[in-house]
Amino acid sequence: xxxxxxxxxxxHLPWLLLVALLTTLPHSRYQPLWLTAVAGLVLLGVAWQWxxxxxxxxxxxxxxxxxxxCAGILLHYKTLxxxxxxxAMLVLFMALKxxxxxxxxxxxxxxxxxxxxxxxxxxxxxxIPTGLWLLGTTLVITACLIHLHGAxxxxxxxxxxxxxxxxxxxxxxxxxxxxxxxRITGPLWGLPQDxxxxxxxxxxxxxxxxxxxxxxxxxxxxxxxxxxxxxPPEQRYWRGPVLDxxxxxxxxxxxxxxxxxxxxxxxxxxxxxxxxEAHNQRWLLPLEMPASLPDPPGLxxxxxxxxxxxxxxxxxxxxxxxxxxSPDYRMGVMESPQVLWxxxxxxxxxxxxxxxLGRSWQQRHxxxxxxxxxxxxxxxxxxxxxxxxxxxxxxxxxxxxxxNTRRGFCEHYASAFVILMxxxxxxxxxxxxxxxxxxNPVDGFLVVRQSDAHAWAEVWLEGQGWVRVDPTAAISPARxxxxxxxxxxxxxxxxxxxxxxxxxxxxxxxxxxxxxxRWNQLVLGYNPERQRELFARLGFQDADWKTMGTALGISMxxxxxxxxxxxxxxxxENDPALAIWRRAIRxxxxxxxxxxxxxxxxxxxxxxxxxxxxxxxxxxxxAQLVTTAxxxxxxxxxxxxxxxxxxxxxx
Numbered sequence: 021x022x023x024x025x026x027x028x029x030x031x032h033l034p035w036l037l038l039v040a041l042l043t044t045l046p047h048s049r050y051q052p053l054w055l056t057a058v059a060g061l062v063l064l065g066v067a068w069q070w071x072x073x074x075x076x077x078x079x080x081x082x083x084x085x086x087x088x089x090c091a092g093i094l095l096h097y098k099t100l101x102x103x104x105x106x107x108a109m110l111v112l113f114m115a116l117k118x119x120x121x122x123x124x125x126x127x128x129x130x131x132x133x134x135x136x137x138x139x140x141x142x143x144x145x146x147x148i149p150t151g152l153w154l155l156g157t158t159l160v161i162t163a164c165l166i167h168l169h170g171a172x173x174x175x176x177x178x179x180x181x182x183x184x185x186x187x188x189x190x191x192x193x194x195x196x197x198x199x200x201x202x203r204i205t206g207p208l209w210g211l212p213q214d215x216x217x218x219x220x221x222x223x224x225x226x227x228x229x230x231x232x233x234x235x236x237x238x239x240x241x242x243x244x245x246x247x248x249x250x251x252p253p254e255q256r257y258w259r260g261p262v263l264d265x266x267x268x269x270x271x272x273x274x275x276x277x278x279x280x281x282x283x284x285x286x287x288x289x290x291x292x293x294x295x296x297e298a299h300n301q302r303w304l305l306p307l308e309m310p311a312s313l314p315d316p317p318g319l320x321x322x323x324x325x326x327x328x329x330x331x332x333x334x335x336x337x338x339x340x341x342x343x344x345x346s347p348d349y350r351m352g353v354m355e356s357p358q359v360l361w362x363x364x365x366x367x368x369x370x371x372x373x374x375x376x377l378g379r380s381w382q383q384r385h386x387x388x389x390x391x392x393x394x395x396x397x398x399x400x401x402x403x404x405x406x407x408x409x410x411x412x413x414x415x416x417x418x419x420x421x422x423x424n425t426r427r428g429f430c431e432h433y434a435s436a437f438v439i440l441m442x443x444x445x446x447x448x449x450x451x452x453x454x455x456x457x458x459x460n461p462v463d464g465f466l467v468v469r470q471s472d473a474h475a476w477a478e479v480w481l482e483g484q485g486w487v488r489v490d491p492t493a494a495i496s497p498a499r500x501x502x503x504x505x506x507x508x509x510x511x512x513x514x515x516x517x518x519x520x521x522x523x524x525x526x527x528x529x530x531x532x533x534x535x536x537x538r539w540n541q542l543v544l545g546y547n548p549e550r551q552r553e554l555f556a557r558l559g560f561q562d563a564d565w566k567t568m569g570t571a572l573g574i575s576m577x578x579x580x581x582x583x584x585x586x587x588x589x590x591x592x593e594n595d596p597a598l599a600i601w602r603r604a605i606r607x608x609x610x611x612x613x614x615x616x617x618x619x620x621x622x623x624x625x626x627x628x629x630x631x632x633x634x635x636x637x638x639x640x641x642x643a644q645l646v647t648t649a650x651x652x653x654x655x656x657x658x659x660x661x662x663x664x665x666x667x668x669x670x671x
Contacts, residue, residue: 028121031172033070035164036130037063040118042157043137044111050144051108052096058089059115066118082119089116107140127168134161148539159183192579200572202565203548222260222301222452226271226475228417231452232408232429237470240297241454242305243537244466247291253456254500255347257308257476257488258468260453262326264363268370269417271435271450274362276324282355282485283327285311287348295465295540296339302330305453307345308488314341316549325359326449327351327486340545353485355447360480363447371418371439378443388481391444392489395437399494402426404433406496430499433491434475447480451488455500462534597649604642608635621646 041063048056089112090100097105114137117130138154138161163183167174223230242258263271289311296305304314304321306329313321313329319341320332331339352359366375377398381391403426410428413420418436421428428436434450441448455474457466476490493500555563560571605615613632615624621643628636645660 028124028127029172030070032124032127032164032168033066033121035167036118036121036127037067037070039131039134039157039161039164040114042153042160043134044114046141046150046153047107047111050104051111052092054092055089055096055108055111059111062115062118082116085116085119086112103143107137107143110137110140124168128165131161131165131168146544148536159187162186189583193576196572196575196579198546199551199554200568200575202568202572203546203551222299222303222473224261224263224273224301226263226431226435226450226452227269228410228413228421228428228432228435231431231473231475232410234473235408235429235471239470240467240533241299241470241472242297242468243295244307244457244468245293245295245464246466247293250459250466251290251307251347255307256456256466256468257474258305258454258457259308259327259329259451260303260305262328262449262451262478264326264449266365266367266435266439268367268415276326276328277356277359279325281323281325281327282352283309283311284350284353285309285346285348286350287346289344289346291342291344293340293342295537295545296335296341298335298337298339300334300336302332302334304329304331304335304339304341306343308347309349309351310343310345312344314343316341325352338540338544340541340547350484351486352480353483355480355485360447363449363480364442364445366439366442371416373416373419374422374436374439375443377422378440381440382444385444388444388446388479391446392441392479392481395440395444396489396491396494399433399437399491404428404495406492406499430492431475433495434477437477437489437491441477441479449478451476451478455490460530460534460537462530463537465534465537467533595650597646601642601646604639608639611635 044059090109093105093108093112094100097108099105100109110133114130114133117126117133121127121130135158138157141150141154159180160183163176163179166182167176167179170179222234261273262276264274265272290307292307294304294306309327310323310329313323315321318332319339321329321341323329378391378395381394385391385394405427406429407427408429410421410432411425413425418439421432422436438448438450452473452475454468454472455476456472457468459466474492476488476492478486479489481487490500551568552563555561555568555571558571560567563571601621608615611632613628613635619627622640625636625640625643628639
């Protein structure tokens with residue numbers, strides 16, 4: 021108690037400021053600006069006080085700041101609970117704790133809070149840079165703790181070196197716990213409801229501008245690794261939500277029937293492993309069209325009547341699944357009349373010019389295939405422009421788009437095409453997902469980004485079922501063949517990583533994404549299935565939690581015994597002066613002179629003046645040099661010791 025209640029030394033304050041800075045700085049990306057400003061001002065104020073003479077803040081000021089900070093968090097987040105509000109409270113308390121550093125126990129509380137605050141960074145990112153930052157910060161926090169319990173004048177290098185040794189000693193235990201601790205599906209603790217808020221990705225609705233906004237993100241949506249040849253770009257359609265309900269402005273997912281979609285695969289199958297990033301939705305985005313569904317425990321994938329593959333629960337963490345798909349298929353050849361009727365419905369009072377154009381094709385072309393071709397010819401022949409910056413559309417959105425602005429992204433073309441087809445008497449619907457993807461030459465994975473988000477159409481033709489029609493390909497074939505970057509005009513707001521035109525920049529991007537992919541597959545993707553595979557390779561088939569716990573206990577016990585044996589091993593004296601003196605002792609004992617181990621060199625030299633006067637001068641010289649070398653700060657070199665030893669041996 022006396023140790024922790026001791027006053028805090030002035031030399032400890034820079035360490036505590038550094039701990040507060042390193043643990044709160046990354047949160048500035050996710051916290052409101054005012055909270056970052058408050059924390060920064062407190063840090064600057066305490067740093068200035070350290071230069072001038074630190075004083076604990078008055079109680080009324082601390083109470084006022086706590087109340088004001090909590091009120092600000094409550095007003096901003098509408099709650100004091102949950103992920104974001106809870107982390108904001110921790111950041112606030114970390115900053116305000118600097119205002120009351122009076123005793124050593126206050127510093128220990130701040131250090132403990134720093135360890136806990138480090139864990140919250142993984143709520144937002146589990147990337148390699150985050151891991152490296154947290155590892156370095158852990159080194160600094162541990163060094164701060166060592167400095168608090170050591171001499172205030174100790175050098176930072178000494179504290180950091182001791183901290184590094186402690187972390188290195190803990191590394192084998194960390195690896196064993198990571199590999200052998202029984203894994204469960206999902207996190208070890210229940211996350212708050214907002215833990216997965218703000219995920220970017222597809223939605224179950226589509227309005228003009230939705231997908232064009234999503235396409236401006238360079239984040240990775242999924243990765244695919246094919247066990248064989250990779251399909252060409254025109255076959256890379258990753259199927260997501262099917263939208264068949266339209267209210268004049270927004271497309272929505274309708275009611276799917278509880279039955280299989282009636283798939284007939286007519287071509288070769290493609291086997292691939294899909295790694296989906298967390299998007300907080302249930303769909304699994306396979307390549308059109310899946311021939312088999314993944315079956316890992318807890319996923320419970322199924323396909324509905326619209327061809328949408330969904331898991332039982334939303335994907336709140338990265339998911340690795342195996343699919344088999346066939347790009348050549350027929351779907352819904354025997355579709356029910358109710359579904360066909362639903363995919364002909366249009367709201368009244370919207371887009372009269374568009375409806376009139378579609379009905380004119382119905383009158384001129386008796387065959388539905390001819391009406392589909394008429395719509396595609398219309399898009400090819402009129403001066404339409406493919407752009408991420410379409411103008412704002414009003415109440416009659418499709419009329420304005422088709423006959424006035426003629427500037428749009430894939431959702432504009434897919435929506436207009438489906439409305440035209442329904443007006444022409446052809447059942448049609450919108451399909452959203454991703455199109456394309458780029459092969460990373462470093463690791464061979466096909467990378468699909470949010471910028472590859474896409475919308476296309478499906479029409480139902482008698483004898484063929486639902487047939488994919490992509491009106492965007494009629495406007496900009498390059499979008500399907502070579503990707504979005506080459507299809508858009510110069511100056512469109514694409515992310516730099518997507519629009520990488522320099523070879524060196526493209527090579528750096530591929531290298532970094534390959535490293536990230538290995539991190540995701542080997543480290544973050546170490547799930548219960550991978551753990552069971554590891555135990556199977558070790559000879560434990562169908563290992564349960566008891567087997568894993570036993571293996572973990574035995575491994576940790578063995579490691580502790582090895583560490584204890586290393587700590588308590590006999591250490592050889594690494595003192596050259598003492599080694600020379602011991603050689604002299606051995607020669608004296610051979611001459612019959614008793615040299616007890618407790619006798620100091622100078623005492624032995626004085627005794628020999630009586631017992632062996634002929635040896636006393638050489639022994640006295642050697643004893644003086646050995647004593648000086650071991651205990652005097654300016655010790656002599658070893659060469660005089662060696663010469664004195666030779667003289668002694670000659671005597």
